[in-house]
Amino acid sequence: MISRRRFLQGGATLIGAQAMSAAAQADLPAPTMAPAGTERPPPAMPGIRTVTTLNGWSLPSRMRDGAREFHLVAQPVAQEIAPGMQANLWGYNGRSPGPTLQMVEGERVRIFVTNRLAEPTTVHWHGMPVPNGMDGVAGVTQAAIAPGDTWQYEFIARRAGTFMYHPHADDMMQMAMGMMGCIVVHPKDARTMRVDRDYAFLINAYDIRPDTQVPRVGTMTDFNTWTWNSRVFPGIEPLFALRGERVRIRIGNLSMDSHPIHLHGHSFEVTGTDGGWVPKSARWPEVTVDVAPGQMRVIEFIAEEAGDWALHCHKSHHAMNAMGHGVPTMLGTDASAAQSTLRSMVPGYMPMGANGMHEMASMRMSLPDNTLPMMSGQGPYGPIGMGGMFTLLKVRDRAVQGPLENDWYDGAGAARARKI
Numbered sequence: 001m002i003s004r005r006r007f008l009q010g011g012a013t014l015i016g017a018q019a020m021s022a023a024a025q026a027d028l029p030a031p032t033m034a035p036a037g038t039e040r041p042p043p044a045m046p047g048i049r050t051v052t053t054l055n056g057w058s059l060p061s062r063m064r065d066g067a068r069e070f071h072l073v074a075q076p077v078a079q080e081i082a083p084g085m086q087a088n089l090w091g092y093n094g095r096s097p098g099p100t101l102q103m104v105e106g107e108r109v110r111i112f113v114t115n116r117l118a119e120p121t122t123v124h125w126h127g128m129p130v131p132n133g134m135d136g137v138a139g140v141t142q143a144a145i146a147p148g149d150t151w152q153y154e155f156i157a158r159r160a161g162t163f164m165y166h167p168h169a170d171d172m173m174q175m176a177m178g179m180m181g182c183i184v185v186h187p188k189d190a191r192t193m194r195v196d197r198d199y200a201f202l203i204n205a206y207d208i209r210p211d212t213q214v215p216r217v218g219t220m221t222d223f224n225t226w227t228w229n230s231r232v233f234p235g236i237e238p239l240f241a242l243r244g245e246r247v248r249i250r251i252g253n254l255s256m257d258s259h260p261i262h263l264h265g266h267s268f269e270v271t272g273t274d275g276g277w278v279p280k281s282a283r284w285p286e287v288t289v290d291v292a293p294g295q296m297r298v299i300e301f302i303a304e305e306a307g308d309w310a311l312h313c314h315k316s317h318h319a320m321n322a323m324g325h326g327v328p329t330m331l332g333t334d335a336s337a338a339q340s341t342l343r344s345m346v347p348g349y350m351p352m353g354a355n356g357m358h359e360m361a362s363m364r365m366s367l368p369d370n371t372l373p374m375m376s377g378q379g380p381y382g383p384i385g386m387g388g389m390f391t392l393l394k395v396r397d398r399a400v401q402g403p404l405e406n407d408w409y410d411g412a413g414a415a416r417a418r419k420i
């Protein structure tokens with residue numbers, strides 16, 4: 001075993017990420033693959049209030065030789081974006097994003113990375129203070145991890161907070177294909193920055209044309225699939241809180257665009273970034289936080305009001321799905337002549353959008369294979385008419401039995417807008 005002192009001095013073999021010999025590989029923790037469906041056993045971390053990753057999971061670890069050990073496997077994955085749409089992505093341990101890595105401030109962490117892609121990769125620990133040789137930048141701090149090889153990273157989790165991991169080798173391709181994950185370093189003193197509910201997700205985006213399953217990785221701006229943890233509404237799971245609870249949401253952005261994330265019904269404070277916690281004296285109340293590419297924003301609030309509260313990106317095209325953005329603007333036109341002509345050629349043809357686009361939310365359009373309508377979802381009062389980066393925060397007075405998705409706030413007796 002190498003002492004912490006020797007490690008910090010860059011002793012023996014630990015000055016940089018290392019390729020592993022066959023003998024060392026025999027001692028690896030077996031890689032755990034993503035659980036099926038929504039099954040999500042929390043990692044065993046006694047005394048720690050662990051983080052819930054939206055539509056995601058946390059990688060189990062083992063303690064060995066004074067270090068918390070994880071085993072990441074970079075590989076192609078088949079991923080459901082939402083029911084009705086599949087994508088062929090790259091990720092880690094069976095899913096994109098990869099599993100969240102949860103650890104405790106001050107711990108030594110050893111992360112094995114096996115490359116099952118057909119091209120070299122690395123892992124960069126975005127925002128984490130690590131020795132330079134562990135920084136995971138291909139060609140700069142290490143040779144890239146060749147296909148089939150396993151490398152070892154090792155560092156002390158020096159700062160509590162929220163970080164991200166992603167490749168720094170063929171970055172454009174590998175991140176456009178979905179390779180990323182969250183890192184949560186819990187404070188050593190569990191009373192520090194304590195909350196009742198703790199959620200995390202990563203913002204990413206894809207350009208997946210209808211009737212295809214592979215993202216167009218050359219796209220710079222014109223994405224059509226705006227995702228949280230590689231999911232779109234109605235495939236993004238809701239968040240839950242009991243009334244009066246303190247809630248934290250950790251939001252990291254590894255897409256190519258900024259995303260103003262807006263919460264209804266509550267005001268929050270930004271309590272942290274991947275640079276550290278924000279001092280209380282430097283916080284101010286907000287209802288929207290813009291998260292730029294490469295940034296992590298941690299927001300906290302008290303869930304004061306029971307209800308179903310929208311949480312979404314405020315760029316309205318980012319809260320929509322793929323199909324429909326190419327529809328020409330027909331607002332205010334009289335398309336009845338064109339309609340009868342076209343109906344003679346295309347039975348059932350209907351011009352879209354002469355009065356607005358709401359009708360798209362309620363009709364069952366015939367779609368090409370493997371894509372999603374621009375607006376989707378059904379609530380207790382009709383079509384929700386959203387997609388993309390949208391979900392709900394469900395605040396209740398008591399725990400919900402059964403699937404949270406099916407539980408709608410009735411607020412019997414409470415004020416509600418009405419027709420007069």
Ligand SMILES: [Cu+2]
Nearest residue numbers: 259313315318
């Ligand atoms: Cu957005």
